[in-house]
Amino acid sequence: MDATAYCLDVAAIRRDFPILEQRVHGRKTLVYLDNAASAQRPRQVIETIDQLYRRHYANVHRGIHWLSEQSTELYETAREAVRQFLNAPSSDEIIFTSGTTAAINLVARSWCEAFLKPGDEILLTLMEHHSNIVPWQQAAQRHQAKIRFLPIDNQGMLDPSCWDQYFSPRTRLVSFTAVSNVLGTRNPVGQLVEAARRVGAVVLIDAAQVAPHEPIDVQAWGADFVALSGHKMLGPTGVGVLWGRREWLEKMPPFLGGGSMIRKVTLEGFEPASLPYKFEAGTPPIAEVVGLKAAVEYLWQIGLAHITEHEHRLTELAHEVLSDVGDIIIYGPSVQHKAGIVSFNLDGVHAQDVSEVLDQEGIAIRAGHHCAMPLHERLGVPATARASFYLYNTYDDVYRLGEALRTAKKLLRPGRTRSSNA
Ligand SMILES: Cc1ncc(COP(=O)(O)O)c(C=O)c1O
Structure with a gap:
């Protein structure tokens, strides 16, 4: 495919991502296809953080001095940028956390402490990341x-026709991922929220795999909580967001106690601060939050709808290229129902071995259970190899993946073809 086939x-x-210029093991140019685990950062984000530390840094909301005012201003402007990003x-209602995991844990601790009762049910899906399973198991x-x-179902999609057996008046909370980090499946957010509302349940959406790639509108989604991570959307590590409806956040007890989250402390007790500070105990990740704003601005400048389309084209091509290699099992639904994530196995070969060969060819993918062991149990395999795309990936990256898989096939399945294997 030529460059005219790009929508970006x-x-x-x-050119904004210096890390992509490197050669892997000093030989092959890097093909970075591990974006579902973590994305790379453009120099605009790197430079913003560098400038913050060089010129504007101090603790926020504390000292009334020149630097602290600058730092606080930058921190709070980032909150407003995230509000716009989510259309909150x-x-x-924008709480900065250390990531999706921390955001979900906040709700699982705080909301459940106030509202979850014995005999209540929490409804998840079989394709959740451990971050959206374990905190609920602990709360339960x-x-x-x-x-x-x-x-x-066998295509890796939810089947609404059986939902009546799962949504009931006992369902208190429904938490699901908008996009599966393994199968790439796009879940029917609207239908899930509607089903939850019918039984009076509260809804949390794990947006870790959608926020980097598609426009989000939390008001249109109609859920109660949305969680996401900065490092998957071109931002720094150690920062994420919990959006929550004010009605809930106001009724929920603080999660962590400490500095900044209080209005008043006496020897007898404390009064929590107002929102959002009630849920931001301690010194927050200041540079990371400011870096996240730069990431959001970068995504706006490129346009999230263009990014979605670009990744869709890469995913379509990846399905074609992988099918041409042969003896590749692709998991998950057809391209029209999935985001830019393609999990696969080379028939009869462990995903780890495949990823090692690919690494020698300069290609970074992820192999393993991708923090979704129950899903892999359902797929009947202990591990999958996962290629995941982002705005800087090219068609050539996909062709290189195909070539490297041919090499892997020669090395790891010598003399075996599908017919001799059947
Ligand atoms: C769907 C999903 N949820 C949650 C997480 C956890 O994100 P973090 O490790 O940034 O907290 C991930 C990370 O891969 C994910 O893909």
């Missing part, structure tokens, strides 16, 4: 609640 100026974008009604244990999982 990928060449210009790549108020920046008071603490409050004698039960967890249920919406099943998936």
Whole structure:
């Protein structure tokens, strides 16, 4: 495919990502296809953080001095940028956390402490990341609640026709990923929220795999909580976001106690601060939050709808290229139902071995259970290899993946073809 087939100026974008210029093991140019685990950062984000530390850094909301005012201003402007990014009604509802995991844990601790009762049910899906399973298991244990999982069909999609068996008046909370980090499946967010509302359940959406790639509108989604991570959307590590409806956040007890989250402390007790500070105990990740704003601005400048389309084209090509290699099993639905994530196995070969060969060819993918062991149990394999795309990936990256897989096939399945294997 030639450059005219791009809906983004990928060449210009790549110039913003110095890390992509490197040679792997000093030989092959890097093909970075591990974006679902973590993305790379453009120099605009790197330089913003560098400038913050060089010129504007101090602790926020504390000292009333020149530097602290600058730092606080930058921190709070970032909150407003994230509010716009999510189309949230108020920046008071934007809580900075250390990532999706921390955001989900916040709700699983705080909301469940106030509202989850023995016998209540928490409904998840079988394709959740461990971050959206374990915190609920811990909460269920603490409050004698039960967890249920919406099943998936053989294409790796949810099947609404069986939901009546799962949504019931006992369902108190429904938490699901908008996009599977393994299968790439796009879940029917609207339908899930509607089903939850019908039984009066609260909804959390794990947006870790969608926020970097598609426009999000939390008001259109209609959920109660949305969690995401900065490092998957061109931002720094150690920062993420919990958006929550004010009605809930105001009723929930603080999660962590400490500095900044209080209005008043006496020897007898404390009064929590107002939103959003009530949930931001201690010194927050200041540079990371400011870096996240630069990432959001970068994504706006490129246009999230263009990024979605670009990744869709890469995914379509990847399905074609992998099918041409032969003896590759692709997991998950057809391209029209998935985001830019392609998990696969070379038939009869462990994903780890495949990824080692690919690494020698300069290609970074992920192999393993991708923090989704229950899903892999359902797929009947202990591990998959996963290629995941982002705005800086090219068609050539996909062709290189195909060539490297041919090499892997020669090395790891010598003399075996599908017919001799059948
Ligand atoms: C769907 C999903 N949820 C949650 C997480 C956890 O994100 P973090 O490790 O940034 O907290 C991930 C990370 O891969 C993910 O893909």
